[in-house]
Amino acid sequence: MIGLCLGLAGVVWSELAVSDFTLAWTHSIEKIRWEEDYHVMPAGLLLGEARVKGSGAGMEIPDGAQLRDGSWHYRRPLPPLQPLRLGRTPQAGDYQLCIDTRCQALSRWLGPPQASQPQVELWSCEVGRLRAGGPGTTDQP
Template identity: 45%
Template sequence: MASTLVGFGVCLALASAPDAPQFLPIQEFTLAWTHSIEKTRWEEDYTVVAPISPGRSPTLKAGRARIHGSAAGMEPPPNAVWHKGWYEYQPTVQPLDPLRLTRSGYTADYEWCTQGTCRSMTEILPSDGGVTLLYACR
Protein backbone atom coordinates (compact mmCIF):
# COMPACT_ATOMS: atom_id res chain seq x y z
CA MET A 1 0.00 0.00 0.00
CA ALA A 2 1.38 3.40 -0.96
CA SER A 3 1.86 6.04 1.67
CA THR A 4 -1.13 8.32 2.21
CA LEU A 5 -1.07 11.53 0.21
CA VAL A 6 -2.84 13.95 2.55
CA GLY A 7 -5.46 15.97 0.72
CA PHE A 8 -5.29 13.90 -2.46
CA GLY A 9 -7.77 11.36 -3.71
CA VAL A 10 -10.26 10.62 -6.45
CA CYS A 11 -13.20 12.72 -7.62
CA LEU A 12 -16.30 11.29 -9.28
CA ALA A 13 -18.74 13.61 -11.03
CA LEU A 14 -21.62 13.19 -13.42
CA ALA A 15 -20.70 14.74 -16.77
CA SER A 16 -24.04 16.55 -16.59
CA ALA A 17 -22.96 18.14 -13.27
CA PRO A 18 -19.13 18.36 -13.38
CA ASP A 19 -18.99 21.12 -10.76
CA ALA A 20 -20.41 18.85 -8.03
CA PRO A 21 -17.80 16.09 -7.62
CA GLN A 22 -17.83 13.45 -4.89
CA PHE A 23 -14.36 13.36 -3.24
CA LEU A 24 -12.95 10.01 -2.08
CA PRO A 25 -9.76 10.25 0.03
CA ILE A 26 -8.22 7.13 -1.52
CA GLN A 27 -4.97 6.71 -3.42
CA GLU A 28 -5.26 3.10 -4.66
CA PHE A 29 -8.34 1.45 -6.12
CA THR A 30 -9.55 -1.07 -8.66
CA LEU A 31 -12.24 -0.29 -11.19
CA ALA A 32 -14.12 -3.44 -12.27
CA TRP A 33 -16.98 -4.21 -14.64
CA THR A 34 -18.63 -7.07 -16.49
CA HIS A 35 -18.78 -6.95 -20.28
CA SER A 36 -22.42 -6.49 -21.22
CA ILE A 37 -22.50 -9.13 -23.99
CA GLU A 38 -19.79 -11.66 -23.09
CA LYS A 39 -20.38 -11.46 -19.30
CA THR A 40 -16.62 -11.42 -18.75
CA ARG A 41 -15.13 -9.48 -15.81
CA TRP A 42 -12.48 -6.80 -16.33
CA GLU A 43 -10.43 -5.19 -13.56
CA GLU A 44 -8.00 -2.25 -13.72
CA ASP A 45 -5.84 -1.01 -10.84
CA TYR A 46 -5.13 2.71 -10.42
CA THR A 47 -2.97 4.85 -8.16
CA VAL A 48 -3.20 8.58 -7.46
CA VAL A 49 0.21 10.17 -8.02
CA ALA A 50 1.14 13.43 -6.30
CA PRO A 51 2.02 16.37 -8.56
CA ILE A 52 5.70 16.77 -9.37
CA SER A 53 5.63 20.49 -8.63
CA PRO A 54 3.51 22.81 -6.46
CA GLY A 55 0.35 24.13 -8.05
CA ARG A 56 -0.03 21.14 -10.38
CA SER A 57 -2.83 18.60 -10.13
CA PRO A 58 -2.39 14.98 -9.06
CA THR A 59 -2.75 12.34 -11.79
CA LEU A 60 -4.03 8.79 -12.16
CA LYS A 61 -1.54 6.07 -13.00
CA ALA A 62 -2.75 2.79 -14.50
CA GLY A 63 -1.45 -0.29 -12.73
CA ARG A 64 -2.08 -3.95 -13.51
CA ALA A 65 -5.17 -4.96 -15.45
CA ARG A 66 -6.97 -8.30 -15.70
CA ILE A 67 -9.52 -9.90 -18.03
CA HIS A 68 -11.29 -13.06 -16.87
CA GLY A 69 -11.11 -14.92 -20.19
CA SER A 70 -11.43 -13.62 -23.72
CA ALA A 71 -14.12 -13.37 -26.39
CA ALA A 72 -15.01 -11.49 -29.54
CA GLY A 73 -13.87 -7.89 -29.28
CA MET A 74 -12.18 -8.55 -25.92
CA GLU A 75 -8.82 -9.87 -26.97
CA PRO A 76 -6.12 -9.38 -24.34
CA PRO A 77 -3.12 -7.32 -25.44
CA PRO A 78 0.03 -9.10 -26.69
CA ASN A 79 1.85 -8.55 -23.36
CA ALA A 80 -0.90 -10.36 -21.36
CA VAL A 81 0.00 -13.49 -19.38
CA TRP A 82 -2.53 -16.23 -18.50
CA HIS A 83 -2.54 -16.67 -14.71
CA LYS A 84 -5.15 -18.56 -12.65
CA GLY A 85 -8.01 -17.96 -15.08
CA TRP A 86 -7.15 -14.33 -15.89
CA TYR A 87 -5.19 -12.57 -18.62
CA GLU A 88 -2.99 -10.16 -16.65
CA TYR A 89 -1.07 -7.29 -18.18
CA GLN A 90 0.39 -3.84 -17.64
CA PRO A 91 -1.38 -1.23 -19.81
CA THR A 92 1.08 0.56 -22.07
CA VAL A 93 -1.12 3.66 -22.37
CA GLN A 94 -1.87 5.76 -19.31
CA PRO A 95 -5.47 6.77 -18.61
CA LEU A 96 -7.11 9.82 -20.08
CA ASP A 97 -7.74 12.62 -17.64
CA PRO A 98 -10.52 12.33 -16.70
CA LEU A 99 -11.63 8.76 -17.26
CA ARG A 100 -15.07 8.87 -18.88
CA LEU A 101 -17.20 5.97 -17.62
CA THR A 102 -20.41 5.30 -19.55
CA ARG A 103 -23.01 4.03 -17.08
CA SER A 104 -26.19 2.64 -18.55
CA GLY A 105 -29.32 1.48 -16.80
CA TYR A 106 -29.30 -1.53 -19.14
CA THR A 107 -26.06 -3.04 -17.82
CA ALA A 108 -24.50 -3.73 -14.43
CA ASP A 109 -22.74 -0.69 -12.98
CA TYR A 110 -19.00 -0.41 -12.46
CA GLU A 111 -17.61 -1.77 -9.21
CA TRP A 112 -15.33 0.29 -6.98
CA CYS A 113 -12.85 -1.91 -5.12
CA THR A 114 -10.50 -0.95 -2.29
CA GLN A 115 -8.56 -3.17 0.09
CA GLY A 116 -10.14 -6.33 -1.36
CA THR A 117 -13.75 -5.17 -1.00
CA CYS A 118 -15.92 -4.22 -3.98
CA ARG A 119 -19.18 -2.30 -4.11
CA SER A 120 -21.34 -0.89 -6.85
CA MET A 121 -20.34 2.60 -7.93
CA THR A 122 -24.03 3.50 -7.50
CA GLU A 123 -23.43 3.36 -3.74
CA ILE A 124 -20.88 6.16 -4.10
CA LEU A 125 -22.41 8.25 -6.88
CA PRO A 126 -25.78 7.33 -8.40
CA SER A 127 -25.79 7.28 -12.19
CA ASP A 128 -27.92 9.52 -14.36
CA GLY A 129 -27.61 7.00 -17.21
CA GLY A 130 -24.88 9.02 -18.86
CA VAL A 131 -21.16 9.54 -18.35
CA THR A 132 -19.36 9.73 -15.02
CA LEU A 133 -16.00 11.53 -14.84
CA LEU A 134 -13.30 9.95 -12.66
CA TYR A 135 -10.06 11.84 -11.95
CA ALA A 136 -7.35 12.41 -9.39
CA CYS A 137 -7.97 15.53 -7.33
CA ARG A 138 -7.15 17.38 -4.12
Protein backbone atom coordinates in the same frame (compact mmCIF):
# COMPACT_ATOMS: atom_id res chain seq x y z
CA MET B 1 -4.60 15.28 0.45
CA ILE B 2 -4.87 13.91 -3.09
CA GLY B 3 -7.79 11.53 -3.54
CA LEU B 4 -10.40 10.41 -6.03
CA CYS B 5 -13.23 12.60 -7.31
CA LEU B 6 -16.28 11.25 -9.13
CA GLY B 7 -18.54 13.48 -11.18
CA LEU B 8 -18.79 15.05 -14.61
CA ALA B 9 -17.33 18.09 -16.38
CA GLY B 10 -15.33 19.06 -13.30
CA VAL B 11 -18.36 19.05 -10.99
CA VAL B 12 -17.68 16.78 -8.02
CA TRP B 13 -20.52 14.48 -7.00
CA SER B 14 -18.46 12.47 -4.53
CA GLU B 15 -14.87 12.34 -3.34
CA LEU B 16 -12.90 9.54 -1.70
CA ALA B 17 -9.72 9.79 0.34
CA VAL B 18 -7.92 6.90 -1.39
CA SER B 19 -4.55 6.53 -3.08
CA ASP B 20 -5.18 3.23 -4.91
CA PHE B 21 -8.30 1.51 -6.24
CA THR B 22 -9.45 -1.13 -8.68
CA LEU B 23 -12.15 -0.42 -11.23
CA ALA B 24 -14.07 -3.59 -12.13
CA TRP B 25 -16.97 -4.39 -14.42
CA THR B 26 -18.64 -7.28 -16.19
CA HIS B 27 -18.87 -7.13 -19.99
CA SER B 28 -22.57 -6.62 -20.77
CA ILE B 29 -22.74 -9.31 -23.47
CA GLU B 30 -19.95 -11.80 -22.74
CA LYS B 31 -20.45 -11.63 -18.92
CA ILE B 32 -16.69 -11.65 -18.38
CA ARG B 33 -15.13 -9.64 -15.53
CA TRP B 34 -12.50 -6.99 -16.22
CA GLU B 35 -10.38 -5.27 -13.56
CA GLU B 36 -7.97 -2.32 -13.76
CA ASP B 37 -5.75 -1.14 -10.90
CA TYR B 38 -5.14 2.60 -10.56
CA HIS B 39 -2.83 4.73 -8.45
CA VAL B 40 -4.07 8.27 -7.67
CA MET B 41 -1.39 10.88 -8.41
CA PRO B 42 -1.54 14.68 -8.62
CA ALA B 43 -1.15 14.37 -12.42
CA GLY B 44 -4.08 11.93 -12.73
CA LEU B 45 -4.98 8.26 -12.43
CA LEU B 46 -2.10 5.97 -13.34
CA LEU B 47 -3.15 2.60 -14.75
CA GLY B 48 -1.17 -0.28 -13.29
CA GLU B 49 -2.00 -3.92 -13.89
CA ALA B 50 -5.22 -5.00 -15.58
CA ARG B 51 -6.90 -8.41 -15.64
CA VAL B 52 -9.58 -10.12 -17.69
CA LYS B 53 -11.03 -13.61 -17.25
CA GLY B 54 -11.37 -14.35 -21.00
CA SER B 55 -12.00 -13.00 -24.48
CA GLY B 56 -15.08 -12.58 -26.63
CA ALA B 57 -16.88 -10.18 -28.95
CA GLY B 58 -14.84 -6.98 -29.04
CA MET B 59 -12.67 -8.20 -26.16
CA GLU B 60 -9.27 -9.29 -27.39
CA ILE B 61 -6.57 -10.28 -24.92
CA PRO B 62 -3.76 -7.71 -25.29
CA ASP B 63 -0.39 -8.77 -26.67
CA GLY B 64 2.01 -9.82 -23.93
CA ALA B 65 -0.73 -10.79 -21.45
CA GLN B 66 0.07 -13.70 -19.14
CA LEU B 67 -2.45 -16.25 -17.85
CA ARG B 68 -2.23 -16.55 -14.06
CA ASP B 69 -4.82 -17.83 -11.60
CA GLY B 70 -7.55 -17.98 -14.26
CA SER B 71 -7.12 -14.40 -15.52
CA TRP B 72 -5.06 -12.74 -18.22
CA HIS B 73 -2.76 -10.13 -16.60
CA TYR B 74 -1.31 -7.26 -18.60
CA ARG B 75 -0.08 -3.67 -18.47
CA ARG B 76 -0.66 -0.83 -20.90
CA PRO B 77 1.87 2.01 -20.88
CA LEU B 78 -0.39 5.06 -20.60
CA PRO B 79 0.22 8.49 -19.14
CA PRO B 80 -1.89 9.41 -16.09
CA LEU B 81 -5.54 9.84 -17.09
CA GLN B 82 -7.15 13.09 -16.02
CA PRO B 83 -10.08 12.43 -16.18
CA LEU B 84 -10.95 8.78 -16.76
CA ARG B 85 -14.28 8.78 -18.64
CA LEU B 86 -16.71 5.89 -18.20
CA GLY B 87 -19.94 5.10 -20.02
CA ARG B 88 -22.56 4.22 -17.41
CA THR B 89 -26.08 3.10 -18.38
CA PRO B 90 -28.75 0.93 -16.75
CA GLN B 91 -28.55 -1.60 -19.61
CA ALA B 92 -24.83 -2.26 -19.13
CA GLY B 93 -24.89 -2.59 -15.34
CA ASP B 94 -22.70 -0.67 -12.95
CA TYR B 95 -18.97 -0.47 -12.40
CA GLN B 96 -17.48 -1.59 -9.11
CA LEU B 97 -14.93 0.41 -7.20
CA CYS B 98 -12.68 -1.84 -5.11
CA ILE B 99 -10.68 -0.36 -2.24
CA ASP B 100 -8.52 -2.62 -0.08
CA THR B 101 -10.12 -5.68 -1.82
CA ARG B 102 -13.64 -4.54 -0.83
CA CYS B 103 -15.77 -3.93 -3.95
CA GLN B 104 -18.90 -1.80 -4.09
CA ALA B 105 -20.98 -0.55 -7.01
CA LEU B 106 -20.42 3.07 -8.06
CA SER B 107 -24.10 3.56 -7.23
CA ARG B 108 -23.06 3.60 -3.54
CA TRP B 109 -21.57 7.03 -4.17
CA LEU B 110 -23.43 8.20 -7.28
CA GLY B 111 -26.86 6.58 -7.24
CA PRO B 112 -27.90 4.05 -9.89
CA PRO B 113 -26.90 4.43 -13.56
CA GLN B 114 -29.45 6.49 -15.49
CA ALA B 115 -30.09 6.77 -19.22
CA SER B 116 -30.31 10.56 -18.83
CA GLN B 117 -26.74 10.65 -17.44
CA PRO B 118 -24.86 8.02 -19.50
CA GLN B 119 -21.35 8.86 -18.35
CA VAL B 120 -19.23 9.68 -15.35
CA GLU B 121 -15.66 10.84 -14.87
CA LEU B 122 -13.06 9.90 -12.26
CA TRP B 123 -10.03 12.11 -11.59
CA SER B 124 -7.45 12.92 -8.95
CA CYS B 125 -8.28 15.91 -6.80
CA GLU B 126 -7.66 17.60 -3.48
CA VAL B 127 -10.13 15.96 -1.08
CA GLY B 128 -11.46 17.18 2.21
CA ARG B 129 -14.46 19.24 1.27
CA LEU B 130 -17.25 18.38 -1.14
CA ARG B 131 -17.73 20.92 -3.88
CA ALA B 132 -21.26 21.86 -4.88
CA GLY B 133 -23.02 20.03 -7.62
CA GLY B 134 -24.19 16.46 -7.41
CA PRO B 135 -25.71 13.42 -5.81
CA GLY B 136 -22.76 12.21 -3.69
CA THR B 137 -21.11 12.89 -0.39
CA THR B 138 -17.60 13.23 0.89
CA ASP B 139 -16.91 9.70 1.96
CA GLN B 140 -14.36 7.27 3.20
CA PRO B 141 -14.33 3.96 1.37
